[in-house]
Amino acid sequence: MEITPDPDPVIRPAINKSLSDTAGSCSATFIRNSKGQYILQQSQKFENSLLASVGLLELANAGDFAANVWNEIPVPKFAVALMAIGATAALLMTYVAVWDARLSWRNIRLLRKERQYLLAIRTQPEKNFQLVDALLEVNRWELGTEIIDRLMMDALMGFGCVLLSTGTFMAMGGRNRAVFHASNLLSGYIGNSPAALGGVVIAVWCCYVGMRAYHHGSTQADIISKPLLRQRMYLVQLQSFISGTTGIVAGLASMLTSTRWYGYVILIPCICSFVVCNYVWRNRIAYSRKSINEFGLIDESSLLEELEFISRLRLLVRGQTPGRQLIPEGQSAVILLEIIAKSRLIEALCSRLLRKADIAAVLTGANGARNAVTIELSHLIVLATQGLSTAIREVAQECIIEDGPSQWQDRERHLVEVLGSYMSCYYDKEGIECK
Known part of the structure; x- marks a missing residue:
């Protein structure tokens, strides 16, 4: 999807490239508990859980x-x-x-x-x-x-x-x-x-x-x-x-x-x-x-691109104050949703959106009657181009600033490990790729 005009040269590479996430990482499923609240359906995850x-x-x-x-x-x-x-x-x-x-x-x-x-x-x-x-x-x-x-x-x-x-x-x-x-x-x-x-x-x-x-x-x-x-x-x-x-x-x-x-x-x-x-x-x-079984494999060309994308996002958010906008006021909230998806923050965003009564009513249906609801990125993009653009924009920006850094840090560490293994397996000591 082409987004115009260009929001910020820092995130231009992220906007101009197509999303590499799979369908599973661009949606989030929530189930309704005994108290009537929607909670995230837990997915398989490798945890940094050392006590x-x-x-x-x-x-x-x-x-x-x-x-x-x-x-x-x-x-x-x-x-x-x-x-x-x-x-x-x-x-x-x-x-x-x-x-x-x-x-x-x-x-x-x-x-x-x-x-x-x-x-x-x-x-x-x-x-x-x-x-x-x-x-x-x-x-x-x-x-x-x-x-x-x-x-x-x-x-x-x-x-x-x-x-x-x-x-x-x-x-x-x-x-x-x-x-x-x-x-x-x-x-x-x-x-x-x-x-x-x-x-x-x-x-x-x-x-x-x-x-x-x-x-x-x-x-x-x-x-x-x-x-x-x-x-x-x-x-x-x-x-x-x-x-x-x-x-x-x-x-x-x-x-x-x-x-x-x-x-x-x-x-x-x-x-x-x-x-x-x-x-x-x-x-x-x-x-x-997240488990590799869920979000699938990235290809070799996107490995370095995603590491570069993470470094650019960190530069964008660094020193961010609550009053400053990530993108200019006139820009579409869809830009933020694309960053959310590529950063694998869709679950964190949806959790925040469901805590907003007006947005939750739209996402969960009339009176929140469904026991389970799956929120797709495509649905959020449609809402962001309609009457909920301002509300989604505010929540998305909050999600990127507060939840993004820890997510990017984990993703970067994993990708660097993969990069190191890839380089040691397929490049010799002179830096020439082994065929």
């Missing part, structure tokens, strides 16, 4: 501090109080490990379905395999991260917390010799062995992730998004190096705490490092995205 509290699992692993430092009979009263606090904290952190493991399992199931979908496409002779191979490589990294870096670590650290908590509680009744020896085992080498094993596993995985990021960022191909690619890959390498090193040191320190009090001193910077790595991963590296 911030997971970074404190190593701290919970140090809950046996009092049991190991004051390993004597009779147990001092203040040590008993510290044991109770440490054991309870370690036991409570097992809930965090289980909760995070459940969230990770949701992602794993989705990624396995995506892998089957991509492998099925790979068998079709008429398809171009290059982007499919890149998506499969990204899927392998995402799946490995969920299985090794989350599910396995949650299982090891959670199990270790249970052992340490049990041993620490038993240490409170250390007058019984059998209980005393069992406590020493559980709060000693046996209880700390899962954390040590986890440190080795995470170090090996981080080594793979770091080497992968190095190969992705070392391509010499002349592309517009090369600085963005290298910036992300350097960050991934740094995070992997710190996380892997910390895992090894923390594993050794946890075994040392079984017999030496200064092992806990070594654990202090490791705990801080895990918290920082957790924060960097959640806020600078990881992303959420």
Whole structure:
């Protein structure tokens, strides 16, 4: 669709190109709940769901501090109080490990379905395999991260917390010799062995992730998004190096705490490092995205175009104030709807529109009688050219300014990962495309 006149040179490339979204990403389905409200029908989504509290699992692993430092009979009263606090904290952190493991399992199931979908496409002779191979490589990294870096670590650290908590509680009744020896085992080498094993596993995985990021960022191909690619890959390498090193040191320190009090001193910077790595991963590296099965595949030519489109939109919205219009007052709201669709913000827009009584009445029918309603982009475009143009324009602009940045950030991170995989697979070190 041609939009005239040109609204802003910053978004001209986005307006002049046809929408690459599939029909599924240009519509949103809402269902009516028991309260008569329309809520978005949840679609399959790969979530950036790592819990911030997971970074404190190593701290919970140090809950046996009092049991190991004051390993004597009779147990001092203040040590008993510290044991109770440490054991309870370690036991409570097992809930965090289980909760995070459940969230990770949701992602794993989705990624396995995506892998089957991509492998099925790979068998079709008429398809171009290059982007499919890149998506499969990204899927392998995402799946490995969920299985090794989350599910396995949650299982090891959670199990270790249970052992340490049990041993620490038993240490409170250390007058019984059998209980005393069992406590020493559980709060000693046996209880700390899962954390040590986890440190080795995470170090090996981080080594793979770091080497992968190095190969992705070392391509010499002349592309517009090369600085963005290298910036992300350097960050991934740094995070992997710190996380892997910390895992090894923390594993050794946890075994040392079984017999030496200064092992806990070594654990202090490791705990801080895990918290920082957790924060960097959640806020600078990881992303959420819709399932590939739902929105389909993009082709090679649109990969760089979409990254450029995102950078232009960020430039447009940067420093935006509530009073300033994204497009001139006389321009059609259809321009904003096209940006919404290409940014994959259609669901966020429709959710906002349904909160406006006058617009919701048009979208859901008379008295909102339907139990389910699917809102199409084409329908919104028709309404935007009629009496609801001003209302839709205001809501669309609000949606772009408030919901857009986080959506663009996630989309950009995913596309850069795909780009890195594509470049490393099909370009040699001199930047020449492999045929």
